[in-house]
Amino acid sequence: MSTQHLKTISKLFESLRYRHDLYTVFSDWCACAAIAISNAIDVRQREAREARYLDIVRRYQKDELAIFPQILGEVTMALETAPQDILGATFHELELHNKARGQFFTPYELCLMMAKINIGGFDDLQKVINAHGYVTAHEPAVGAGATIIALAEAIKDLGINYQRKLHVVAVDVDPRAVHMAYIQFSLLHIPAQVIVGDTLRMEFREDWFTPAHILGFWSGRLAAKQVAQPDAKPEVPDAAVTPPAKKVKIRSTAGLPLFDFSD
Template identity: 45%
Template sequence: MDHVKEMAKRFNSMRYKHGVHQVFEDFLELIAITISNSVDLVQYKRREARYMQIIGQYDKSEVNIFPEMMARLIMALEHRPDDYLGRLFMELELYDSWKGQFFTPMSVSQLMAELTLQDSIQLIEEKGFVTVNEPTVGGGVTIIALFNALRAKGYNPQQVLRVIAQDIDKKAVHMSYIQFSLLGMNAEVLHGDTLALTFYETWKTPGNIFRWGRGLAKKQNAVETLSDLQESDLRQLTIF
């Protein structure tokens, strides 16, 4: 079953009442908040208020569509990790509405991951993990490609891969955060301008909070924040 096409059908069924680009944005933020509020108590109150504000725009029958689409995304990621939200963006032709924005195909990102794979493996062998920075994360396809490449080499990327990612587009932040979370990655996704080093919000995946909050990260002197990342002498791999 093509889950992306099925999800696109559901989005398009709401096109005339809400506008498909608005439904897509709302879907991303609702799912991101749902995941975050299950683990990040510091952000809970503010994000819950935002959740209620968004969901109040939809009637009961429309609200039921959102968990259905999340379930389809989960099934797709379980079958084969990919940037399904980026593919959905393209399927819905939202690039006509969003600044001419396009998402990199997995085939291109897989090649990039293979080219940098040996550096990642070397760091894993030396330190037990590798920290990867993606300054323009989009839907997260380059990180997902590296996730696949490491797994193909016999590593568990949920244990050996740590991600710091940024994007100036809030929707892209939500896209990557959702997919990284559902894949069990240890990641922090920051909303802000990477070039200006101006950041507004941080989204920590469950894998980050549970695995690195007070355990392995401190034991291995791993990086805790973006500012630490800039000052640390820890070697890191940056994917462009």
């Protein structure tokens, strides 16, 4: 964990708490950062998300808004230092988990151990890649994304480029958690579809596609596999982008093992 970046990020957030509730500031920053990344690449959802962005920033003064990109810069540098769940760590450092009804994020070191146990050795992973071209991971309660980040690091440590050989579908009921995961996956260039939804109720309402997903043409690649193997488990839910206010029921990839390297 990059402790210096963590301290700087926390200090920047703390500087805003004298005029605003810190929990709200953290949530607003996550939303704005996620929208800024999405709007640079996801043209289909740009208009609606830009309206949400403007609605949030109206609540802050100009000098306060100047701190938002500073935080994003520190998050970026922290992730360049090493793969880690810097936003989950910040959430705990600011003691926001106490206000979020006891919401805790799994420690990154534990996630990394789980990832290494699940993926096995190089030969096991390469066998799946040779057969299908890539591996997929499904996370039904992604939180800030620590488990997936750890998986990406474990794959990288085996000498395999996760940016080309891994695709992720992740779900969380908490929009703030989805924003956190989306930001970190985007900065680490992890191909992913992050969904706001309830895995247990099979209700999903909003998709966030990382730049790596869009630039890597993953929607087409996954759809082509489904056509070629109609009996295979779907890699991406059926729902196209749906309005946030409208709930739809779709075929879910959630409920599968956390790391699914099967056919």
